Every structure is written in structure tokens, then in C-alpha cells.
Amino acid sequence: METNPPTSELMSPVRSFPNRFFCSDFQNDEEFNAPGSQDSQMQPMTVAVSGSSHGPSMFAESSRGQLDGPSNPYFVFDTPQGTRYWIPNVADKFIPVCGKSYPTFQDVLSMYELYAFEAGFSVKKGQTKVWNGIPTHKYLRCSKYGKPQPKRTFDTLDESSVKHRRTTFTWCDCKASILVSISNDSYAVLSFNDIHNHELVESYNRDLSKISRKLSFSMKQFIHNMSLNRIGPMRAYRCLVALKGGHHNVNGTPVDFKNFSHQLRIFIGERDAQADEISKLNYKAFGDVLAFDATYSTNRYKMVFVPFTGVDHHFQCVTFGAGLISTESIESYVWLLKAFLKAHGTQPTLVLSDQDPSMLQAVPMVFTESRHRLCMWHIMKKLPSKISADVLDNTDLRSCIHRLVWNVYIKPETFESRWSDLLQTFGLQDHSWLNDMYNIKHLWVPAYFRELPMCCLMKTTSRCESSNAAFKVNSTSANTLVQFMMCFENRVDSQRYRQRVSEFKTSSTMFNGNTDLAIEQHAFSIYTNAVFAQVQKEIIKGKFLCYITNQTETSDSSLLIDVTHLDKRNNITNVYQVTYKTVDQSASCSCRNFTRIGYLCRHVFCVYRLKNVERIPPQYINDRWRRDALPKHVFSISSRYGVNPHAPSVMRNEILDLVTECVDVARTDEDALAKLVDQLRDFKINVLSKQPLSTTENESNECQMEEIVGQPINIPVEVANPEVARNKGCGTHTRIFGPGEKAKAKPPKRPKQLRLCKRCGLYVDDHDSPNCLKVAAMKAAKAAAEQQRQTATGD
Numbered sequence: 001m002e003t004n005p006p007t008s009e010l011m012s013p014v015r016s017f018p019n020r021f022f023c024s025d026f027q028n029d030e031e032f033n034a035p036g037s038q039d040s041q042m043q044p045m046t047v048a049v050s051g052s053s054h055g056p057s058m059f060a061e062s063s064r065g066q067l068d069g070p071s072n073p074y075f076v077f078d079t080p081q082g083t084r085y086w087i088p089n090v091a092d093k094f095i096p097v098c099g100k101s102y103p104t105f106q107d108v109l110s111m112y113e114l115y116a117f118e119a120g121f122s123v124k125k126g127q128t129k130v131w132n133g134i135p136t137h138k139y140l141r142c143s144k145y146g147k148p149q150p151k152r153t154f155d156t157l158d159e160s161s162v163k164h165r166r167t168t169f170t171w172c173d174c175k176a177s178i179l180v181s182i183s184n185d186s187y188a189v190l191s192f193n194d195i196h197n198h199e200l201v202e203s204y205n206r207d208l209s210k211i212s213r214k215l216s217f218s219m220k221q222f223i224h225n226m227s228l229n230r231i232g233p234m235r236a237y238r239c240l241v242a243l244k245g246g247h248h249n250v251n252g253t254p255v256d257f258k259n260f261s262h263q264l265r266i267f268i269g270e271r272d273a274q275a276d277e278i279s280k281l282n283y284k285a286f287g288d289v290l291a292f293d294a295t296y297s298t299n300r301y302k303m304v305f306v307p308f309t310g311v312d313h314h315f316q317c318v319t320f321g322a323g324l325i326s327t328e329s330i331e332s333y334v335w336l337l338k339a340f341l342k343a344h345g346t347q348p349t350l351v352l353s354d355q356d357p358s359m360l361q362a363v364p365m366v367f368t369e370s371r372h373r374l375c376m377w378h379i380m381k382k383l384p385s386k387i388s389a390d391v392l393d394n395t396d397l398r399s400c401i402h403r404l405v406w407n408v409y410i411k412p413e414t415f416e417s418r419w420s421d422l423l424q425t426f427g428l429q430d431h432s433w434l435n436d437m438y439n440i441k442h443l444w445v446p447a448y449f450r451e452l453p454m455c456c457l458m459k460t461t462s463r464c465e466s467s468n469a470a471f472k473v474n475s476t477s478a479n480t481l482v483q484f485m486m487c488f489e490n491r492v493d494s495q496r497y498r499q500r501v502s503e504f505k506t507s508s509t510m511f512n513g514n515t516d517l518a519i520e521q522h523a524f525s526i527y528t529n530a531v532f533a534q535v536q537k538e539i540i541k542g543k544f545l546c547y548i549t550n551q552t553e554t555s556d557s558s559l560l561i562d563v564t565h566l567d568k569r570n571n572i573t574n575v576y577q578v579t580y581k582t583v584d585q586s587a588s589c590s591c592r593n594f595t596r597i598g599y600l601c602r603h604v605f606c607v608y609r610l611k612n613v614e615r616i617p618p619q620y621i622n623d624r625w626r627r628d629a630l631p632k633h634v635f636s637i638s639s640r641y642g643v644n645p646h647a648p649s650v651m652r653n654e655i656l657d658l659v660t661e662c663v664d665v666a667r668t669d670e671d672a673l674a675k676l677v678d679q680l681r682d683f684k685i686n687v688l689s690k691q692p693l694s695t696t697e698n699e700s701n702e703c704q705m706e707e708i709v710g711q712p713i714n715i716p717v718e719v720a721n722p723e724v725a726r727n728k729g730c731g732t733h734t735r736i737f738g739p740g741e742k743a744k745a746k747p748p749k750r751p752k753q754l755r756l757c758k759r760c761g762l763y764v765d766d767h768d769s770p771n772c773l774k775v776a777a778m779k780a781a782k783a784a785a786e787q788q789r790q791t792a793t794g795d
Contacts, residue, residue: 084197085196086200087194087196090115091118094114094115099188102186103187112140119200120202120203121144121200122209124141124142125140126145136183138182141174142175142196144171146171147173174197175195176194176195177192177193204248207248215251215252219250222236223236224264237253275321279320280344282318283310285623285629286310286313288454290352293353293354294328294354294356306324311457313527315531316498321340322488323339332358347368348370349370349371349453350371350458351370351372351373352375354378355378372443373443374440375444380401380405383398397426400422404418404422408446410447412447414447446596456596456597457597493641503635511524514536515543523539526621526626528627538599538605542601542606545566545567546564548562558581561578561579565603578604584617585617586619587620589601589603599620599622
């Protein structure tokens with residue numbers, strides 16, 4: 001900032017050359033000063049001004065749309081002394097107008113930056129003239145103004161510790177500028193110099209200029225949203241290039257994308273987030289069966305991620321909540337389960353987990369009213385690693401084990417006898433792991449808790465492992481806790497989207513019955529599509545594959561009905577007994593299907609068909625399978641993750657949709673597209689005129705990050721970042737060896753074993769019995785040829 005009083009030179013207009021002298025025809029001094037030329041003697045003018053009196057203030061008819069640029073993007077001329085200058089060839093409406101006043105300095109800056117963009121150079125703020133402590137004048141200059149700073153030199157033999165920062169930017173003391181006078185809160189353009197002593201940026205390269213490389217808010221938000229789906233900045237850049245039709249339509253470079261991703265990670269590194277209330281509603285409806293399992297490598301602190309998962313009324317996994325613990329100790333799991341219970345208030349009926357010893361002890365300590373069982377899927381997944389390969393290769397063994405342990409119809413004594421027969425058949429009586437699993441059979445074999453409500457959901461919760469793996473698809477081991485929580489919310493939002501799609505399909509699907517039974521249509525009106533598909537199978541099989549063989553009346557006016565069960569080949573598989581009461585149409589079957597899964601079995605539907613029962617009794621309609629198990633507001637837009645309900649954000653998204661729809665409709669109509677482009681350009685000029693093209697980097701960048709993340713920068717950090725934890729799933733800190741190193745580390749191959757030729761009786765490695773005579777003849781021929789050669793040479 002200068003404090004000297006304004007001089008006469010400062011107050012006078014900057015001298016410039018008239019634009020009419022400079023055209024592409026004048027390429028050297030001789031042509032410029034040729035005799036007879038109209039302007040052979042360049043006369044200075046007081047002001048170099050052209051164009052209308054109304055200067056633009058924002059990108060409007062940007063030449064970025066023209067990939068090849070105008071025919072004359074700038075004028076070039078050489079002075080008689082051999083100095084080359086460039087003057088932009090810009091539309092009149094973009095050229096600054098001397099004498100024009102603006103209400104704020106930002107308006108002047110916006111106007112000049114627009115001109116600079118169209119001309120092909122960048123702008124920086126220059127000196128400010130101050131008189132008696134009051135600013136009177138201010139320069140806006142070409143960014144290449146200023147003399148290059150010479151590199152520091154040292155008269156010493158020691159190596160310099162000063163490291164010069166590498167940069168491709170150069171200064172050439174360009175004098176192109178505008179001078180703005182300040183008076184009475186008004187800013188007027190006093191003078192304008194449009195002559196540059198450096199080459200200007202061509203229109204097809206303006207996407208690489210400094211002002212074009214500044215990332216817009218929408219691009220920053222795009223980078224953040226991609227990171228929540230485990231898509232890094234480089235892939236995000238390539239995706240945006242593909243979406244926008246080329247690199248020239250994308251502001252910024254891959255390096256700019258990487259830099260912002262790094263800045264955003266630093267910005268949210270020590271902030272926290274909260275969950276919503278939708279999980280509580282899901283738990284209230286489907287929290288009777290709860291499964292939880294530990295997942296690793298989801299955050300930079302190596303903390304263990306433990307999601308709590310259940311099954312909704314579409315047979316899809318639903319997340320009730322999640323926690324992060326630093327150690328897999330009993331104390332950590334007790335704390336986590338207590339926090340979960342505090343949030344939801346009620347205990348589940350059935351809790352499923354893996355065989356982690358800490359979980360086995362922590363669950364009964366907190367969930368005192370629940371039944372804790374081990375997830376069968378986790379146990380059966382270990383089968384290939386626990387049984388030797390030669391035994392496991394027997395497919396009969398695997399199928400026999402699976403058929404036995406997954407059988408929900410047999411009783412405990414039946415399971416024990418069949419288990420003993422299975423081990424004896426395959427000679428596995430002394431197998432330690434199988435014997436250990438047999439000792440805890442009451443914790444994982446369904447035969448031992450057939451009476452437990454909804455116990456058959458153990459099969460469905462095997463998908464919880466894939467649900468846990470899906471969280472790792474979104475998050476990486478480099479994420480901060482807040483970034484991890486955002487990835488978690490993004491995955492939960494995808495989960496709820498699938499739930500909403502299933503709700504829509506259920507509500508929009510028309511009934512298409514496969515029988516003439518009224519009870520089938522009633523079931524359709526009650527259950528979701530997924531549940532109805534299973535109930536419909538039971539109804540069909542109850543009609544075509546079941547029949548009554550015996551019926552006995554008891555003392556309490558109940559009927560004991562024997563229902564024979566057939567397979568697809570009409571072979572009798574079993575006979576079940578159904579107890580039926582005519583008074584309230586209640587029925588219970590010995591197969592316990594309603595207890596195990598929550599809807600009636602084929603045997604009961606067979607009895608209902610013969611008793612002309614047209615509607616499922618209310619006591620046999622489990623609320624968790626109903627269409628209306630969840631309130632409708634769960635699926636509202638305000639209840640979704642990743643949706644900003646604020647009016648500006650909603651309108652921004654709507655604008656993008658409207659523009660996209662208009663472009664889609666007019667995509668083949670060139671006139672309609674041209675009209676749309678003109679309207680958008682006019683909108684750009686009229687609405688965005690008060691905003692400068694450049695912004696204060698630090699403040700605006702942080703404000704944009706606050707809006708993207710949804711957390712202010714000045715909130716107090718109440719919880720410090722945790723230390724990096726060490727658990728069994730964190731991996732080993734050993735270097736990964738490449739294929740070459742592995743090949744070198746392999747032991748040398750054994751030498752090739754000699755084979756016994758039965759024809760000649762020798763151990764050889766070059767032939768076998770069928771080729772013995774042929775090989776012998778070849779050897780004899782070679783020996784004879786060698787003997788003849790030696791005879792001929794006299795050796």
C-alpha cells in the first residue's frame with residue numbers, strides 16, 4: 001500500500017494505442033511503418049476505450065463454448081524496436097469503460113475478471129493509493145505484473161539450505177491494468193490499459209487458466225459425495241470428465257481435486273456427527289432378532305466397527321445402529337451393548353453373534369432377558385479350514401453336515417443320533433473341532449431351540465456378514481471418524497433406499513392369485529411382497545401337496561388332524577398333527593412353523609381349506625411382516641441421509657433437474673438449444689452480477705466445507721481423537737512380498753526322477769517303454785554318424 005499523495009502521472013489517463021491499428025496483418029516493424037500506411041506514425045491517445053457504456057460483470061457469452069476459439073482471439077504487433085505486444089480481441093460489451101462507476105469494489109473486480117477471462121489472462125489486485133489515511137485509488141493488474149525476483153546467491157562453499165519452490169508461473173512486468181478511483185463510496189474506472197507484453201491464453205486452453213481451475217461449490221460437493229462411496233479424487237475427476245463431455249468442461253485438474261480432498265480431510269479431522277431416529281423405528285418393528293459382528297479396517301484409528309443388524313419385513317438387512325470400540329474386551333462390549341440398550345430401551349428376543357469369547361460373556365451380562373445363540377453361518381464358514389482337504393473333497397460329507405445342522409424340523413434326540421452316524425460314516429469320531437462344536441450344540445443348532453420365536457431368522461441373518469462387508473466398500477482405513485460416519489450414513493441411506501423401493505413395489509403390485517382360495521387374496525392384502533411370496537407357497541402346497549388322513553375330536557372341542565406331507569414327486573415325507581379349534585379358528589401345527597418364522601405353514605392352510613376359512617385369523621398375523629410395519633414418514637425426504645432439506649439446496653437440485661430436462665427435450669433441436677443458451681447467459685449476467693469471479697481463498701473455502709460437511713468450523717472439540725488401536729483384525733505390520741520375491745523364496749524343485757523302462761530294463765529320463773526302440777535307434781544312428789566323422793577327420 002502506497003502512502004504518497006497522488007501525482008499528476010497517476011491522475012492522468014494511461015496512454016494506450018488505438019485498437020484499430022492492431023490487426024493480424026501487421027506482424028513486423030517494416031509493415032507497421034510502411035510508407036503510405038494510414039497510421040504509419042503511431043500517435044498516442046489519451047484513453048484507449050472501445051465498446052458500450054455498459055460493462056458486463058460476470059461470465060456471460062464465454063468463448064469457452066467455442067472449442068477452436070474465434071478467428072482472431074487477440075491482435076499481435078511488433079514495435080520498431082522489435083518488442084512484441086498482444087492486445088485482446090474481445091467483444092465490446094466485455095471491455096471496461098472509463099468513467100463508469102460501480103457501487104462496490106467487488107463489482108469492479110467482477111467486471112475486470114470477466115474481461116480477463118474473455119481476453120485470456122488472470123487478474124490480481126495491485127497497489128492502493130492512500131491520502132491522509134483514506135484510500136483514493138486502487139489498481140487491478142494482469143497477474144504477470146511485477147519484475148521477476150532473482151534467485152538468492154551465496155558467496156560460500158557450503159551448500160545452501162534455501163529450497164526454491166518449483167513453479168511454472170512467471171512474471172514479465174506486464175503493464176495491462178485498470179485504475180479505479182475511490183470517492184464517496186463510489187468506484188469509477190479512471191483509466192484502462194489493454195496492452196500485454198506476453199502471449200495470451202487461447203480460448204481452447206482457458207480451462208487451464210488460473211481462474212478456471214478454481215473448483216466450484218458443486219464440484220467440491222461432487223468430490224465429497226464420491227469419497228463417501230469410496231471413489232477417490234482421481235476417479236471422481238475421470239467420472240466428471242465423462243459426464244461433462246471432456247476435460248475442457250471441467251474446472252480444475254486432477255491435482256486440484258486431490259488437493260481439495262486432502263483439505264477436506266483435514267477440515268473434518270476432529271469433528272463428530274450424530275445418528276437419527278429412524279433406526280429406533282426400525283428396531284421397534286424388527287428388533288426381535290438382533291445380530292452383531294465386528295468389522296475391521298474402516299478408519300485410520302484401527303477401531304473395531306460393530307454394526308447391529310436385523311431383518312425387516314422384506315427379508316432385507318436393516319441396521320439398528322453401530323458402535324466403535326478400541327479393544328475387543330469384555331468391558332468394551334459391555335459398554336457398547338449398554339449404550340445400544342439405552343438408545344432403544346427394549347431387549348431383543350434372540351441375539352446372534354460369532355464365537356468371540358468376549359461377546360459370549362458380555363451378551364448375557366447386558367441382555368438378561370434375551371436368548372443368546374451363535375450364528376450358524378459363521379460356524380459353517382469355518383468348515384473348509386477345520387477339516388482336512390482330502391476329507392472335505394467328499395461332497396457327500398459337506399451336504400450331509402449342512403442338511404443335518406440346518407434342519408429345523410428334527411428334535412434334539414434325532415439330531416444327536418444322526419450326528420453320531422455321520423461321524424462314524426466318515427471316520428471323524430476323533431475330530432477335535434467337530435467334537436467342540438457338538439459340545440456347544442445348544443448354542444447354534446436349531447433343533448435345540450425350536451420353541452424360540454423367530455428362530456428361523458438365523459438363516460436370514462447370515463446375510464449380515466455381507467451387509468457388514470458393504471460398510472467397508474464405502475469406507476477406507478484412511479478415513480477419519482467423521483468421514484467414516486458419513487460413509488456409514490451413506491451406506492445406511494442406500495439400505496433404506498432399497499427398503500423404500502420394496503415398499504413401493506408392494507404398494508403398486510396387483511394381486512395375481514395361483515389358487516381360487518379367498519385366503520390367498522387376504523394374505524396378499526396383509527403381507528409385503530417378499531413375505532406373501534413365501535405364504536403363497538405354503539397355501540399352494542397346502543392345497544396340492546397335503547391331505548388329511550385322520551381326524552379326532554378331543555374333550556375340549558378341539559380337533560386333532562393328521563396332515564400328510566408330500567414332496568414334488570408325490571412321495572410321503574412326513575405326517576404332522578394340527579390342533580384346530582372351531583370357535584376361534586385357531587390352529588397349531590407340530591412343525592412349529594408359525595413359532596419359528598411368524599407365518600402359518602402348509603399343513604394349517606390345508607386344514608383351513610377343508611374348514612372353509614377365508615381369512616387368516618388375527619392372532620396368526622405377525623406385525624413384523626405387515627405392509628404397514630413402519631410408519632410412512634420413515635420414507636419421507638426429510639428422514640433421509642445425504643439430503644439437505646434447506647431451501648437453497650432444494651432449489652439448486654431442482655434447477656439442475658429442470659435444466660437437464662430442457663436439454664434432454666431439445667437435444668436434437670439446434671435452434672431450441674441456442675435459445676436456451678442465450679437465456680442462461682442472460683440469467684448469468686443479471687443474477688450473478690454482484691459476485692466476483694475470484695473469492696477469498698481461505699474464508700470462502702472453509703465456508704463451503706462447512707456447508708458440504710454440515711459442521712461449523714468453530715465448534716468446540718469435546719472428544720479427542722483416539723489412539724490407533726491394535727486388534728486381531730487390524731492386520732500385521734509386515735511388508736507385502738511381490739511375486740518375484742516369493743519365487744526366490746520358494747525351495748528348489750526336486751530333481752526329476754528316473755523312470756524304469758520295462759523294455760530295456762534301465763532307469764532313464766528320455767523315453768518310456770513304447771518309445772524305447774525308437775529312441776534306441778536314434779541313439780545308434782547318432783553314434784554311427786559320430787564314428788564316421790571321427791574316421792573322416794582322423795581323430
